[in-house]
Amino acid sequence: MREDDLLNLIRKELPLDDASIIVGSGDDCAVVQMEQKNLVLKTDATIEDVHFTAQDDLSDVGWKALCRPISDFAAMGAIPQHALITVAAPSSWQQENWLQLARGFGKAAHTFGIIIVGGEMARSPRKLFLSVALTGSAGPSILLRSTAQPNDLICVTGKLGGSFKSKRHLTFTPRLKEGQWLATQAGIHAMMDLSDGLASDLPRIECASNCSFILEKEKIPYHPGCSVEEAISDGEDYELLLTVAPDQWPNIQKEWHDHFPNLSLTCIGKILPPDHASSPLPPGFDHLK
Amino acid sequence: MREDDLLNLIRKELPLDDASIIVGSGDDCAVVQMEQKNLVLKTDATIEDVHFTAQDDLSDVGWKALCRPISDFAAMGAIPQHALITVAAPSSWQQENWLQLARGFGKAAHTFGIIIVGGEMARSPRKLFLSVALTGSAGPSILLRSTAQPNDLICVTGKLGGSFKSKRHLTFTPRLKEGQWLATQAGIHAMMDLSDGLASDLPRIECASNCSFILEKEKIPYHPGCSVEEAISDGEDYELLLTVAPDQWPNIQKEWHDHFPNLSLTCIGKILPPDHASSPLPPGFDHLK
Numbered sequence: 001m002r003e004d005d006l007l008n009l010i011r012k013e014l015p016l017d018d019a020s021i022i023v024g025s026g027d028d029c030a031v032v033q034m035e036q037k038n039l040v041l042k043t044d045a046t047i048e049d050v051h052f053t054a055q056d057d058l059s060d061v062g063w064k065a066l067c068r069p070i071s072d073f074a075a076m077g078a079i080p081q082h083a084l085i086t087v088a089a090p091s092s093w094q095q096e097n098w099l100q101l102a103r104g105f106g107k108a109a110h111t112f113g114i115i116i117v118g119g120e121m122a123r124s125p126r127k128l129f130l131s132v133a134l135t136g137s138a139g140p141s142i143l144l145r146s147t148a149q150p151n152d153l154i155c156v157t158g159k160l161g162g163s164f165k166s167k168r169h170l171t172f173t174p175r176l177k178e179g180q181w182l183a184t185q186a187g188i189h190a191m192m193d194l195s196d197g198l199a200s201d202l203p204r205i206e207c208a209s210n211c212s213f214i215l216e217k218e219k220i221p222y223h224p225g226c227s228v229e230e231a232i233s234d235g236e237d238y239e240l241l242l243t244v245a246p247d248q249w250p251n252i253q254k255e256w257h258d259h260f261p262n263l264s265l266t267c268i269g270k271i272l273p274p275d276h277a278s279s280p281l282p283p284g285f286d287h288l289k
Numbered sequence: 290m291r292e293d294d295l296l297n298l299i300r301k302e303l304p305l306d307d308a309s310i311i312v313g314s315g316d317d318c319a320v321v322q323m324e325q326k327n328l329v330l331k332t333d334a335t336i337e338d339v340h341f342t343a344q345d346d347l348s349d350v351g352w353k354a355l356c357r358p359i360s361d362f363a364a365m366g367a368i369p370q371h372a373l374i375t376v377a378a379p380s381s382w383q384q385e386n387w388l389q390l391a392r393g394f395g396k397a398a399h400t401f402g403i404i405i406v407g408g409e410m411a412r413s414p415r416k417l418f419l420s421v422a423l424t425g426s427a428g429p430s431i432l433l434r435s436t437a438q439p440n441d442l443i444c445v446t447g448k449l450g451g452s453f454k455s456k457r458h459l460t461f462t463p464r465l466k467e468g469q470w471l472a473t474q475a476g477i478h479a480m481m482d483l484s485d486g487l488a489s490d491l492p493r494i495e496c497a498s499n500c501s502f503i504l505e506k507e508k509i510p511y512h513p514g515c516s517v518e519e520a521i522s523d524g525e526d527y528e529l530l531l532t533v534a535p536d537q538w539p540n541i542q543k544e545w546h547d548h549f550p551n552l553s554l555t556c557i558g559k560i561l562p563p564d565h566a567s568s569p570l571p572p573g574f575d576h577l578k
Contacts, residue, residue, distance in 0.1 A: 003576055022327065026497070027434050028361040028481050029331040031427055037326060038311065041406055042318040043373035043422050049414045075317040084332035086420050117330055122576050125338045127414040131375050133332050133422030138320055145316050192317050208315070287292055287411050 001095055003121065009095065013102040014116045015109050020081065021117065030117035032082050038138040040078040044068040048127035052170065058097060060170035061130070062104020068195070069134040070112055071174035071238045075193035077143050077183020080112060080176070081136040085119035088129040112176055139183045143191035143242070148209035152189050152243035154269040160198065160239060161222040161231030168223075169236035178260055179240055185255070187248025197235030200284030205243065212276040215269040233282050243271055290384055292410065298384065302391035303405045304398050309370065310406065319406035321371050327427040329367040333357040337416035341459065347386060349459035350419070351393020357484070358423040359401055360463035360527045364482035366432050366472020369401060369465070370425040374408035377418040401465055428472045432480035432531070437498035441478050441532035443558040449487065449528060450511040450520030457512075458525035467549055468529055474544070476537025486524030489573025494532065494560075501565040504558040522571050532560055 016024050023031040046065035048054060066083060073080040085105060089097070098121075109116055114134070157178060163169040175193075182188050190209060194201050198215070206213055215232075222231035244252055249267070256265045269279070305313050312320040335354035337343060355372060362369040374394060378386070387410075398405055403423070446467060452458040464482070471477050479498060483490050487504070495502055511520035533541055538556065545554045558568070 028364040029329045032328050034326045037323045040318045045375045072317040086334045125416040131420035
């Protein structure tokens with residue numbers, strides 16, 4: 001099958017057009033009309049034998065590859081709109097492999113209102129390699145990692161741990177509407193998504209905000225079948241990690257429960273001034289090891 | 290060396306900030322301020338054993354990886370501004386490999402006024418894999434592939450052929466200022482960049498514009514040491530292919546020479562109505578073969 005014929009089949013699985021599209025996929029570049037001038041950008045790679053294995057369902061792999069950067073948008077309370085998708089696949093791939101992968105991308109794009117404006121199909125020398133660039137608009141406020149304040153409570157959405165062994169890492173739901181809602185609430189000071197695990201990600205808030213922290217391990221919510229150590233170190237949870245002004249916490253807790261009755265929001269520690277010693281954590285995930 | 294220490298060294302090689310940056314690299318997403326609401330987007334992958342070999346200079350590889358999407362911006366007369374860079378490298382890589390690659394990215398970014406707003410360093414199971422997403426603004430007009438008109442002259446910048454064997458494919462200069470200038474001229478109807486070669490790319494204008502074409506092979510400008518067949522089929526020239534209203538051609542030719550005395554602009558054929566037979570061409574490049 002020729003590349004152009006395959007591409008036409010793949011395109012049928014993907015949302016390619018809406019009112020924002022001036023030039024969609026198929027020309028040298030895409031051109032889109034933004035509603036405002038603040039542009040949010042993120043790229044995330046999804047790599048065989050790092051983020052999935054050859055045994056995983058390709059539709060799940062496509063879902064994950066698009067949901068990874070969506071989770072970063074969630075962490076800023078931002079609005080993802082347009083995606084560019086790069087797929088480098090082994091030359092052994094058949095039409096059905098491509099279509100399965102495209103269905104996963106299409107499902108995620110439809111679920112979260114994202115238009116695919118371009119991308120590339122290439123040969124991979126060996127393993128499947130996916131890269132997604134996502135652009136969109138800032139929400140009414142932008143939540144950063146660098147703005148945690150001493151005495152803030154450290155909170156986490158959902159439960160942590162065991163994402164790889166349970167295959168949740170392939171089917172997770174990015175906390176987009178939750179992150180967008182949190183960005184509208186008074187008293188949320190800092191936020192990020194938990195992709196590498198608390199052991200890696202909490203020190204990133206510590207470093208960016210120039211603070212220390214106490215982690216109350218017994219409060220960490222973990223999935224059945226996991227240990228608290230796995231909840232701290234496993235990563236790939238794609239839950240939100242945030243810091244909250246303590247006087248706003250009772251109100252946020254109540255409002256959260258009203259808006260998201262099926263997802264927990266749990267206080268697991270506290271931000272301290274920088275001259276304190278932070279709770280010891282195991283070494284974090286290193287992407288290059 | 291830890292990932293974070295290496296990243297700090299790499300960052301020194303790259304332009305990371307200008308007046309447009311609200312949140313630069315280091316948080317979940319980047320946030321930039323656009324000057325206008327028309328956003329241009331492109332992604333291009335650069336893959337070992339497809340676009341370069343392990344023997345090539347990594348600084349040249351970084352240059353090429355960023356210049357590939359810049360060439361697409363050139364083809365639309367658009368203004369590239371912000372890049373996201375993904376690098377998946379073999380675990381055998383040392384600090385010096387990363388820094389050499391970063392210097393190539395940095396040189397291209399400085400040359401063309403691009404700020405690096407984020408990206409990712411990852412392990413590759415085997416081969417080096419680079420993906421660059423580039424965003425920016427539309428110029429005063431946007432040149433497409435789909436707007437060629439019958440009787441337009443088909444023109445090409447520079448010379449074609451032999452890009453791989455001469456290593457020009459690693460050190461080419463994207464025709465950014467030329468493309469931006471052409472987009473301001475009356476009578477330029479369609480434009481694209483020549484990345485896959487005339488044999489692949491001219492039929493893309495034919496298809497998008499619903500037209501046919503005559504190619505005058507004896508007029509195709511080729512590099513010394515190449516045949517005209519190589520100029521048609523080799524690809525990786527990153528010159529501009531454009532169609533020009535015949536009555537505007539004398540004026541454009543004169544103005545071009547005044548603006549770009551060191552680069553040729555050559556007429557190599559003509560657009561015909563769709564009911565004509567196009568000049569036969571060898572099979573084009575297929576990215577999946």
